[in-house]
Every structure is written in C-alpha cells, then in structure tokens.
Amino acid sequence: MVMAASCTASAAPGHKGATASAGSLPVNVTVLGATGSIGTSTLDVIDRHPGRYRVYALSAHRSRQALLDQCRRHQPRVAVLECERDAAWLREKLLEAGLDTEVRSGREALTEVARAAEVDVVMAAIVGAAGLLPTLAAVEAGKRVLLANKEALVMSGGLFMEAVARSGATLLPIDSEHNAIFQCLPSEHRGGLARHGVTQLLLTASGGPFRDWTADQLATVTPDQACAHPNWSMGRKISVDSATLMNKGLELIEACWLFDARPEQIQVVVHPQSVIHSMAAYADGSVIAQLGNPDMRTPIAHGLAWPERIASGVEALDLFAVARLDFQRPDDTAFPCLRLARQAIASGGTAPAVLNAANEVAVEAFLDGRLSFNGIGELVERVLADRPLESASELEVILAADERARHDARQWLGDS
Numbered sequence: 001m002v003m004a005a006s007c008t009a010s011a012a013p014g015h016k017g018a019t020a021s022a023g024s025l026p027v028n029v030t031v032l033g034a035t036g037s038i039g040t041s042t043l044d045v046i047d048r049h050p051g052r053y054r055v056y057a058l059s060a061h062r063s064r065q066a067l068l069d070q071c072r073r074h075q076p077r078v079a080v081l082e083c084e085r086d087a088a089w090l091r092e093k094l095l096e097a098g099l100d101t102e103v104r105s106g107r108e109a110l111t112e113v114a115r116a117a118e119v120d121v122v123m124a125a126i127v128g129a130a131g132l133l134p135t136l137a138a139v140e141a142g143k144r145v146l147l148a149n150k151e152a153l154v155m156s157g158g159l160f161m162e163a164v165a166r167s168g169a170t171l172l173p174i175d176s177e178h179n180a181i182f183q184c185l186p187s188e189h190r191g192g193l194a195r196h197g198v199t200q201l202l203l204t205a206s207g208g209p210f211r212d213w214t215a216d217q218l219a220t221v222t223p224d225q226a227c228a229h230p231n232w233s234m235g236r237k238i239s240v241d242s243a244t245l246m247n248k249g250l251e252l253i254e255a256c257w258l259f260d261a262r263p264e265q266i267q268v269v270v271h272p273q274s275v276i277h278s279m280a281a282y283a284d285g286s287v288i289a290q291l292g293n294p295d296m297r298t299p300i301a302h303g304l305a306w307p308e309r310i311a312s313g314v315e316a317l318d319l320f321a322v323a324r325l326d327f328q329r330p331d332d333t334a335f336p337c338l339r340l341a342r343q344a345i346a347s348g349g350t351a352p353a354v355l356n357a358a359n360e361v362a363v364e365a366f367l368d369g370r371l372s373f374n375g376i377g378e379l380v381e382r383v384l385a386d387r388p389l390e391s392a393s394e395l396e397v398i399l400a401a402d403e404r405a406r407h408d409a410r411q412w413l414g415d416s
C-alpha cells in the first residue's frame with residue numbers, strides 16, 4: 001500500500017490559514033455543505049464568536065430555503081447552489097431582503113469559493129464524493145481545511161496528502177475520532193507513528209443502532225431505523241454508514257492517511273457510550289484518550305481555533321452521569337463493511353475509491369427502499385471483487401474508477 005511519506009494532519013502554528021487572535025481581523029470562512037448537520041453546527045460555533053469569524057461563502061445542494069435563512073443571518077459574500085433555477089430563486093429572495101450576497105450555481109462555483117484569495121478557512125462538509133474537487137481546491141490553495149468530508153480523503157488519500165505537503169495547507173480533522181487522535185498525538189508527529197513511540201491508534205465506534213444484532217435480524221432493518229442513531233445526530237448517509245459500520249471502515253482508511261499509519265496499527269473498539277472519541281497507545285503502556293459529550297461542535301471549535309481553544313456550546317462532560325464506559329470487539333460477520341474497508345486499503349490504488357462509490361450507490365438504494373440493509377455490504381463486496389485495481393496516482397484515474405464502480409453498482413441493482 002502506498003503511504004504519503006511525510007504527511008500528517010499536523011502543521012506548525014503560523015502556517016497559512018492560522019486563526020485570528022483577539023484584536024486581529026476576523027477569519028474568513030467558507031462553509032461547503034452549510035445546510036447539513038456539520039454545516040449548521042459550524043455556523044452555531046461561529047455565531048458564538050462575533051468579530052472572530054466572518055462567513056465568506058455558504059453552499060448547499062438543493063436546500064434553497066435553508067440557505068436563504070442562513071444568508072439572512074450570516075450575510076455571506078457568496079452563496080452557492082447546485083442548479084441555476086434554485087440560484088435565481090435565492091437571488092430574488094435576497095434582493096427582496098435588501099442583501100447583496102452574490103448567488104452562484106454549479107460545481108465550478110464551489111471550487112472558486114473554496115480557493116478564493118479572501119478565504120482563510122474552509123469547512124469541507126459536503127457529503128460524499130461530490131466534496132472531493134472543492135476540498136482538493138482548498139488544499140491546493142493552501143487554506144486551513146477542516147475536513148469533515150471523509151469520502152474525499154478515502155478516494156484520493158495519496159494525492160490529497162501530497163497536495164497538503166506541497167501547498168502548506170493546514171489540514172485539521174473534524175471527524176470526532178480523528179480529531180480526538182490528533183489531540184492525543186504529539187504536536188509534531190511526522191514520519192510515522194513508531195518514531196514517536198505510538199504503538200496503536202484505538203478508533204472508537206458506537207456500534208450504531210444495531211450493535212448486538214445478528215445478520216438475520218439485520219435483514220429487515222428499515223431506513224428510518226438505520227437513521228435513528230443512539231448517540232449522534234447526523235445526515236442520513238453517514239447515519240446508514242454508522243449502522244453498517246462502513247463509517248468505521250471509511251474512518252480507518254481516513255486515519256491511515258491522516259496519521260501515516262498502517263491498517264494493522266489501527267484497532268476498532270466498540271464503545272457504546274460514545275464518550276471516548278478515540279485513543280493513542282504508546283510504547284510505555286500509556287493510553288491517551290480524548291473524552292467529551294458526543295456533539296460535533298467540539299471538534300469543529302477545535303479545528304476553527306487550533307491551537308487555541310474557544311467555547312463551542314457543548315456542556316462539560318458529567319462523569320458521574322456517564323458512570324461507566326464499556327468496550328467490545330466489532331462483529332465482522334454481521335457487519336462485513338468494516339472488513340471490506342480493511343481489504344480496500346490493504347489493496348491500495350483505486351480500491352478505496354471503488355469501495356466508496358459502490359457504498360454511496362448502495363446507501364442511496366437502501367434509503368429509497370430498493371435494497372435491503374444486508375444488501376449494502378453484498379453490493380460493495382461484489383463491485384470491489386469485479387473492478388480491476390489501478391494505481392491512484394492521477395485524479396482522472398480515481399474519478400474514472402469512481403464512475404465505473406457506480407455504473408457497476410447500478411447495473412447490479414438493475415437500474416441501468
């Protein structure tokens with residue numbers, strides 16, 4: 001497997017995109033995927049620090065009413081929607097409200113607000129492969145990139161981390177587990193974990209809503225059941241991924257790239273309370289954990305202000321209320337997606353992009369009632385087995401592999 005030689009999620013303070021401290025200009029933030037779960041939590045944190053952050057651009061796919069409400073509150077310079085018809089609607093509404101936000105549409109506009117010269121920080125919170133190009137544009141422009149969109153890194157890990165190293169971008173993980181690991185590692189951890197005495201990363205998983213279910217019980221799971229996560233409130237795609245454990249598989253791949261780790265250095269630990277967000281184990285027997293209430297505003301505030309700390313709106317953890325912390329091994333038989341993700345990162349090349357694309361098609365089909373819950377893993381396994389492995393050294397090859405995997409998955413579903 002190809003590993004980025006010297007890339008980690010760390011960057012020295014003072015890198016481009018550093019945050020403003022009291023008295024300096026406000027930090028300009030673009031929020032890609034502003035109307036989603038991570039996007040709205042980001043705006044909630046920003047709202048708590050008037051004068052420190054300024055919203056430069058907000059984007060949404062189709063939720064124009066939600067974007068209008070956000071534009072009224074945050075008055076960004078630019079707002080982006082997918083299609084021109086929605087953009088025209090928003091333009092008219094903003095004009096009526098006397099606001100001069102420029103409204104744009106299309107994918108190129110997303111890339112432009114990610115790399116605009118005025119922007120310091122980009123929150124990458126689009127869901128799925130659609131986030132890859134704008135997130136990569138922010139990295140290439142050397143921004144501080146707050147990475148929630150794990151699919152972008154899963155698809156293009158090697159290229160992505162090379163671009164971080166080349167541009168001097170500051171990449172900060174927002175996924176709660178990776179943000180926790182980042183906080184548990186030494187501030188400078190380039191050159192592989194072993195060099196810094198780290199023996200293992202312990203990636204915690206809630207186990208989702210069906211933690212102790214058997215494959216037979218899982219066969220009848222409905223989309224609403226799968227989206228009712230016990231501890232976290234999230235978008236529908238990641239909620240399904242959490243229920244199948246594909247989310248943990250994607251996170252395992254994400255951790256390999258962010259922390260220059262080999263897959264066997266990462267142990268997934270099911271921890272139903274979701275209070276420990278992940279851990280790093282050291283050669284001397286120490287295990288350092290990051291704890292907190294399960295609320296994404298903590299990692300978001302951490303990424304926005306790092307290396308400083310700011311209020312996020314999250315309550316302090318009440319250990320007496322938590323009372324106990326449980327741990328168990330993941331069940332690879334009932335939840336094959338974690339095993340498939342391990343297989344994909346071990347194969348390397350375009351395999352993680354194929355895994356991700358097949359999973360996106362499968363989850364959409366499951367949410368539409370066209371595929372069973374257990375069918376998600378079956379479909380991903382089939383597409384992974386059939387697609388030839390290619391080197392992922394060029395973006396075009398990765399995007400083509402993504403496209404072909406989607407085509408194969410749709411054909412398997414009988415869609416085309």
Ligand code: NAD
Nearest residue numbers: 033034035036037038060061126127130148149150234235
């Ligand atoms: P969500 O579905 O709630 O929101 C997604 C956002 O992206 C919305 O603003 C939507 O309009 C936009 N979007 C959707 N499809 C798009 C497209 N094709 N083009 C442009 N924009 C599009 O998702 P979420 O739960 O906020 O998750 C966002 C990302 O963050 C995902 O990659 C997810 O894995 C990651 N993440 C989320 C959480 C969480 O707690 N929600 C935690 C960790 C990581």
Ligand code: MG
Nearest residue numbers: 175176177251
């Ligand atoms: Mg996570």
